[in-house]
Amino acid sequence: MAKNNGADAYKKLVRVLLVLFVLVVICGAGYMLMERTIQAQQEDNAAYAKQENQLQQEQYQQALAEWQKQEVKAEDPTWPQPRQEGWDVTDLTGFGLNNPYDVTVTRQELLMGSMILVNKWHALPDDYYDVANNNLLAVYQTDKTIPVSGSSVKLLPDALSALSQMLAAAKEDGLENFLIEEGYRSLEKQQQYYTEAESNYTSRYSGEALKQKTIASGVNYPGTSEYQSGFAFNPRRYLSGDSEFNSAKFYETPHSDWLLENGWKYGFVFRFPVEGYPNNTVADKSYKTGVTSKLMIYRYVGEGHAAVMNAMDMCMEEYVEYLMAHPHIAVYENGTLKYEITRKNANTQSGATVEVSGNAKDYSVSMDNCGGVIVCMSY
Secondary structure (H helix, E strand, O other): OHHHHHHHHHHHHHHHHHHHHHHHHHHHHHHHHHHHHHHHHHHHHHHHHHHHHHHHHHHHHHHHHHHHHHHHHHOOOOOOOOOOOOEEEEEOOOOOOOOEEEEEEOHHHHHOOOOOOOEOOEOOOOOHHHHHHOOOEEHHHHOOOOOEOOOOOEEOHHHHHHHHHHHHHHHHOOOOOEEEEEOOOOHHHHHHHHHHHHOOOOOOOOHHHHHHHHHHOOOOOOOOOHHHHOOEEEEEEOOOOOHHHHHOOHHHOHHHHHHHHHHHHHOEEEOOOEOOEOOOOOOOOHHHHOOOOOOOOEEEOOHHHHHHHHHOOOOHHHHHHHHHHOOEEEEEEOOEEEEEEEEEEOOOEOEEEEEEEOOOOEEEEEEOOOOEEEEEEEO
16 A cells, blocks of 8 residues: 555656746747747837838938028029120029028017008008107207108108108109198098098988098098008208299109109109109009009118119009019129018917028018018028
């Protein structure tokens, strides 16, 4: 009996050892399998990382190539070549600026830009007037060389400075005794004019019909008068004690012809050209400006913009539309670059960031009141 018990114990021990051996084999196999799995996963991760790195490198190289292409394009000698005589405007749409850098411009600065368009379709922004009032200058107090009709005549600084230079140049050419009758017109004053004109039609019209009838009578709806820009003025001429000199219709005088021919050199344009007015060299632009009346209004837009408008015979509305279609142009005089002008669509509620060429001597920035920002660089 004891012998059988020993045999049984031996058999149990063998079975236990076999079980342990199997477990060891299984564990070893499992460990090797896990090692291989981990190694395979690491290899897969490494391959994925390599692939990602390669993709990022390719994207970087592609971006670098695009940037280099732009750099080459900006200096591409195949740019449209300007005429070597006179003024010429070339379209550089698609070409970048040379040595560009970013400039951030505030909302207030954009509002005071000289290219803000105002007409019956584009009213001045509601926040324009407070900014304008903080910048307006009384002409008679600021520059005694400019004759004005009264102390109420005011202009924005850029327009006033350019007007002083222009009248000084006219004097050198033998033309004196200009008189500036009107400059900036406040919203309240325009509202007064409009209400007085409207009262003539309230018995027969109402609503939109009343508004259109009042506007048709020749009075702008408040917010849409060029006088409200602060960049416009109404010129006349006046010589004390000379009734004949004073009674002449301004558009028939040499003073008017001189302004029309030379005003653009100082940044001014005749704002509302109609057929034959102010002289027979003028083509009709009323289909663009919306103004058919013969209004003697000059508007400051800046020398670069005025040069383009003069060279291309454009009114302000045409010029803004042109920049929408050609958002990068260069302006040459006798083959020499004078101005470079860009436009981009932008939300200007909080200001805007624009690009300026590092090669430019100076620049100006303005909103155009048509959803865009215009930059004029001078050289």
